[in-house]
Amino acid sequence: MVGTLYGLGIGPGDPDLITLKALKILQAAPVIAYPAPEDKDSLARAIIAPHLPGGQKEIVIETPMVPGRFPANDVYDKYSEEIAAELNVGHDVAVLCEGDPFFFGSFMYIYARLSERFETVVVPGVSSAMASACQIGMPITSRYDVLTVLPAPIPAEDILRRLQACDAAIIMKVGRHFAKVRDVLGTLDLIDKAHYIEHATMDNQVMMPLSEATFEKAPYFSMIIVHKRGEAWK
Amino acid sequence: MVGTLYGLGIGPGDPDLITLKALKILQAAPVIAYPAPEDKDSLARAIIAPHLPGGQKEIVIETPMVPGRFPANDVYDKYSEEIAAELNVGHDVAVLCEGDPFFFGSFMYIYARLSERFETVVVPGVSSAMASACQIGMPITSRYDVLTVLPAPIPAEDILRRLQACDAAIIMKVGRHFAKVRDVLGTLDLIDKAHYIEHATMDNQVMMPLSEATFEKAPYFSMIIVHKRGEAWK
Numbered sequence: 001m002v003g004t005l006y007g008l009g010i011g012p013g014d015p016d017l018i019t020l021k022a023l024k025i026l027q028a029a030p031v032i033a034y035p036a037p038e039d040k041d042s043l044a045r046a047i048i049a050p051h052l053p054g055g056q057k058e059i060v061i062e063t064p065m066v067p068g069r070f071p072a073n074d075v076y077d078k079y080s081e082e083i084a085a086e087l088n089v090g091h092d093v094a095v096l097c098e099g100d101p102f103f104f105g106s107f108m109y110i111y112a113r114l115s116e117r118f119e120t121v122v123v124p125g126v127s128s129a130m131a132s133a134c135q136i137g138m139p140i141t142s143r144y145d146v147l148t149v150l151p152a153p154i155p156a157e158d159i160l161r162r163l164q165a166c167d168a169a170i171i172m173k174v175g176r177h178f179a180k181v182r183d184v185l186g187t188l189d190l191i192d193k194a195h196y197i198e199h200a201t202m203d204n205q206v207m208m209p210l211s212e213a214t215f216e217k218a219p220y221f222s223m224i225i226v227h228k229r230g231e232a233w234k
Numbered sequence: 235m236v237g238t239l240y241g242l243g244i245g246p247g248d249p250d251l252i253t254l255k256a257l258k259i260l261q262a263a264p265v266i267a268y269p270a271p272e273d274k275d276s277l278a279r280a281i282i283a284p285h286l287p288g289g290q291k292e293i294v295i296e297t298p299m300v301p302g303r304f305p306a307n308d309v310y311d312k313y314s315e316e317i318a319a320e321l322n323v324g325h326d327v328a329v330l331c332e333g334d335p336f337f338f339g340s341f342m343y344i345y346a347r348l349s350e351r352f353e354t355v356v357v358p359g360v361s362s363a364m365a366s367a368c369q370i371g372m373p374i375t376s377r378y379d380v381l382t383v384l385p386a387p388i389p390a391e392d393i394l395r396r397l398q399a400c401d402a403a404i405i406m407k408v409g410r411h412f413a414k415v416r417d418v419l420g421t422l423d424l425i426d427k428a429h430y431i432e433h434a435t436m437d438n439q440v441m442m443p444l445s446e447a448t449f450e451k452a453p454y455f456s457m458i459i460v461h462k463r464g465e466a467w468k
Contacts, residue, residue, distance in 0.1 A: 009364075016253065016254040016255035017254070017255055019254075019360060020252055070377060101373075102375075103364055103374055104379075105373070108373040111373070122371065123368065124360045124364040124367075125360060125364070126243070126334075126360055127364060130336065134334075134336055134358040137354075139335075139336040141336075141383065143304060146383065147382070148381070148383075149380065154378050154380070162380060162399065162400075165399055201358075
């Protein structure tokens with residue numbers, strides 16, 4: 001008997017934004033695994049901490065965070081083998097993913113290495129993008145709106161071009177690219193149609209109209225939502 | 235004492251894909267409201283039926299479904315007043331929304347009419363877009379991918395233009411626009427990089443590579459996911 005690999009979307013930050021399905025799997029799994037930056041606490045583990053029954057083995061996927069670079073393949077090779085060893089002795093392993101596992105989630109690197117060797121179930125989660133729109137209090141898309149999701153690290157000219165071709169935009173992973181993104185939105189005269197939010201649904205959530213965001217840098221878990229049509233959904 | 239208006243994302247279809255937060259509010263609310271097509275059962279109510287404690291008042295938001303047309307404003311005017319009457323006598327009202335309330339959800343019409351008059355809490359949910367990617371087993375976006383979400387009813391030339399400018403696309407509400415969308419994907423030589431899915435996570439879910447979808451029409455709750463980079467996330 002080999003175990004099942006689970007990729008669990010655990011939602012954007014509020015522990016109650018986990019799904020019932022992910023909660024049941026989380027609590028039943030003998031082994032859980034989650035990413036953590038080197039020498040820092042894991043956000044994913046902090047989010048689900050109130051739900052842990054105790055007594056589970058925990059695998060910490062230590063991921064070096066170097067700005068502008070993705071973790072090297074050998075990080076995921078190593079932890080995939082550690083997870084595979086548990087699966088091979090019949091233990092189910094639940095890998096935790098902030099937000100949704102297949103929407104910019106690092107679970108996909110584990111999935112790429114193990115899903116052909118082991119039975120794998122991926123449980124979708126509430127993404128920070130959807131949660132941010134709810135917190136800000138403005139629908140992202142209505143009727144026939146076209147939405148574009150952009151990672152802030154791409155070049156300014158690409159951001160500009162994509163923003164011209166949509167009705168609404170979610171700009172993810174703003175972090176140290178904040179000033180660049182704000183400049184692009186200024187060029188397009190969209191500052192007044194944008195909102196900034198960081199740590200959506202967490203205790204340290206901060207949000208404001210972009211026009212009031214006068215800083216130059218933002219934390220990694222921050223985003224900007226642009227509603228080009230303003231309040232046309234009303 | 236007036237009641238609180240809740241907009242609850244209830245997820246894509248599997249009853250266990252509701253969040254803990256939405257579940258608690260759903261079970262505590264004295265009044266629930268949900269959309270239903272005229273003379274048909276409500277999908278939203280069917281999704282949460284296993285969780286209902288019984289004894290709640292139910293408001294059915296009967297919505298005429300005319301292909302190519304959105305419900306007239308007076309439909310939402312009427313039901314908003316019915317909900318307001320409950321709020322005014324101190325009853326909380328939980329309005330159910332398939333998927334996420336602010337991602338193409340009809341809750342926004344109630345929200346537009348009542349959120350300035352009553353305390354309102356919007357609870358995000360797992361969208362069918364995220365759930366579909368998990369069911370198909372291919373990450374939507376990785377690293378610096380740009381994602382575009384398109385409603386299928388927009389003109390073919392707009393779909394074509396937007397597909398040219400992204401790495402991944404989710405084409406929503408495919409329904410009777412299926413043949414048009416498939417033709418556009420054929421023009422762009424993207425048929426082999428697309429998957430079709432209907433009723434994601436429900437008992438009647440159907441999915442297949444788009445190349446195997448030889449029909450001409452699809453149900454309303456269907457979508458096509460395009461991964462232009464193929465399996466580049468591996």
